[in-house]
Amino acid sequence: MERRALLLLLLAFLTPGAPIPVPPALKALSNLHLSTRLTSRPAIDIKYSIHYIQQKVDHFGFNTDKTFKQRYLIADKHWKKDGGSILFYTGNEGDITWFCNNTGFMWDMAEELKAMLVFAEHRYYGESLPFGANSFKDSTHLNFLTSEQALADFAKLIKHLKRTVPGAKNQPVIALGGSYGGMLAAWFRMKYPHMLVGALASSAPIWQFEDLVPCGVFMEIVTADFRKSGPNCSESIRRSWDAIRRLTSTGPGLHWLSEALRLCSPLTNSQDVEHLKDWITETWVNLAMVDYPYESNFLQPLPAWPIKVVCQYLKNPNVSDPQLLENIFQALNVYYNYSGQVKCLNMSETATRSLGSLGWSYQACTEMVMPFCTNGIDDMFEPHSWNLKEFSDDCFKQWGVRPRPSWITTMYGGKNISSHTNIIFSNGDLDPWSGGGVTENVTDTLVAITIPEGAHHLDLRANNAFDPTSVLLARSLEVRYMKQWIKNFYASLRKKH
């Protein structure tokens, strides 16, 4: 895979798509799900208060004392000062209100754990911009966008809450996060164990660095999802790349394909064709991430089990090139036009969107260097090796910085994490990020929970009538661990007094 695609893929790590209204065409497929869900349990009442804390722009240097406002949300409806707890969401690369709305699990268990919910926004995302509109101006302004600074923000915020919220002082704190936020939750417990009794790191690919896992594993899982979701589905996609190459080798072919895919901007040259392939690749990756068992709206509004829906159009790889690409269009249309309102498909839409994607692109170019590759054999993509040199040069061009690919393992330990305790690593087998995740117990207190029918941090989502049993089990196990941590905390507190 080329760097461009890689970047797209990284950009799509978690960044939400622009919401599009629900489509009439495919809605029927999921209506039952939706209505069942609504009758089986009341929707969660997501109500929070918005707060700000002044944070040092640089926790690790004293030359500047400049501060910025970090946003955080608090929901304390079910919080009890007596025997309660604090569930702390370690915000990742996006607007914190969006994560807050997509982490129903915390809301679902708040009452049982007598918990105050805190959602902390990650610096350089949402409203928490250290230099306001200039935050992404250049590498000088971006210099303070690192995981270490983010963790320090979290640590200071917890100290602040304990000092200022009456009743919070002697309460156990549990960090929770998904995806990059899951990595932060795990790292937070590793680096600041005095702040937390434990962490739930959902779909956290903490091993997607250096050579800790094979670079091909991510795309192999994407491929497996499509293979399992319909006969010949992955094979159809595999063949589509050559078909695109053949079709776009002539001017009329370019024109035809642009029409066939209802592209908003027609393809005009070979660079556009590369962009097209990147964009289609990203779409399959995103579908693998959000292959949820019910209608949802995470990256895009989508039907239940969207890959199954997609694969209905990709049953036959042995068709003519034009027919295959017509089928590909139908498949893409599921992802981009579930609303049925979209007039054309916009290839640039997913590439540049919000500040969130800008920030993540910088992080991917500095600390978060995740090698990806494809070989076209074990996966359904065109073969592309991982080229650090090229990646580094592109980063330098874009941001004026060079990645430090081994820093994360130096800092956070790579596979050698067994001396830490009280971290749950949960992963869904459908989620391509599970390839870089911890999917086997490391020790008795560094435990792995796998969810065979789960996509990207399904366990963090709200309870749903269509949840597979495996995710219900996972959540119940997670709650059990957390209750144990809380119990141990209060037991040792009593011993001290």
Next chain:
Amino acid sequence: MERRALLLLLLAFLTPGAPIPVPPALKALSNLHLSTRLTSRPAIDIKYSIHYIQQKVDHFGFNTDKTFKQRYLIADKHWKKDGGSILFYTGNEGDITWFCNNTGFMWDMAEELKAMLVFAEHRYYGESLPFGANSFKDSTHLNFLTSEQALADFAKLIKHLKRTVPGAKNQPVIALGGSYGGMLAAWFRMKYPHMLVGALASSAPIWQFEDLVPCGVFMEIVTADFRKSGPNCSESIRRSWDAIRRLTSTGPGLHWLSEALRLCSPLTNSQDVEHLKDWITETWVNLAMVDYPYESNFLQPLPAWPIKVVCQYLKNPNVSDPQLLENIFQALNVYYNYSGQVKCLNMSETATRSLGSLGWSYQACTEMVMPFCTNGIDDMFEPHSWNLKEFSDDCFKQWGVRPRPSWITTMYGGKNISSHTNIIFSNGDLDPWSGGGVTENVTDTLVAITIPEGAHHLDLRANNAFDPTSVLLARSLEVRYMKQWIKNFYASLRKKH
């Protein structure tokens, strides 16, 4: 105590004094010790090779990719590739060769642990200057002088050694350090447990921050040392401050005192008198730190049990002011003129010396904010409260930075460190820094070793025939823990294969 004295005190944390030849007068007292030591065991053969590694000036930001040369020393005479270990000295605020020469314990146990000895210099000290001669120019150049950057240097160095030294890859590493270096050893294990099997933190006052211990404890221990070392000794010192005040209230008095104390620069005003008191205070503090049972040359060349020698001159507090100050001179002379070669006592000598003290003064003004106070009742000093505001203003004047007094506890956990493992905290009861140290077991694997007859990290010094039993026991216990860590490491390594 005033800030100035505080700074002096902090400057003296570990910085070596300029060596002065051994004095004929007091030499006799210790001759026996010295010769006994020399016959009872051979002197250690301190031979090392000098190396340099390119380190990033900023591990925590990507805006600059600038590097500097960090110096480190290696001694591998006793190292075995088969079943050996790596003892890693986490260098503190001074030239690493000096620490290397004053950490005989590592040399003494190298053979038993089949150990490679590594001594890593702390950035901004010795030769390891990120910006060469400009390193202390201003707060911009000093911005990368923090404990976090130093720990990251150590982590990168260990990775480098494991990658480049054949046989080092699968060996257990133990961090060792004394004083601030002991804090670094402990923090290194806390923050990078994947790099180390354990740490020996000798005389590491990791709790000398915020209000973790009473601010007066340090000077109370200094006082107790003098109280125990001779009749009326601490009382004589306690009375000296008023005597100084009375004597210096007139011009002729100032002149007399300057002569009586053989000061190189005569006292001319009240500011000089304050300086004098600071300087005398610092002398008592330093004596408490290096009150070793044998002739030594750590901060200064000194006789065995130097406070006892000092106290021989301070037996009678009920004498005239001039007589008391004559006695104080004799006492000071033990510390500053054991050589007998010194013509006058230089008050400015201990205040400004090497780059080391500059660096530590900056660190004390940023991260290493240690509150000290005296009340004149529980200690033998003039009463001075801890005044953060004044301290901060002075730091701003001197360095253009303001201290962040709660940062260290946020970062390293304060008293809440029980989730860490495999750290030995050793402290000598004579050492004033033991007041901020861990002197009781925290858990089974965070253990405290106390040495009743020990001053500042006596256990890290070479074996000596005059060592009290308590330090021999401490060292033997420390070796036992280290061997256990090493054994466990190899056991778990075998399990993996």
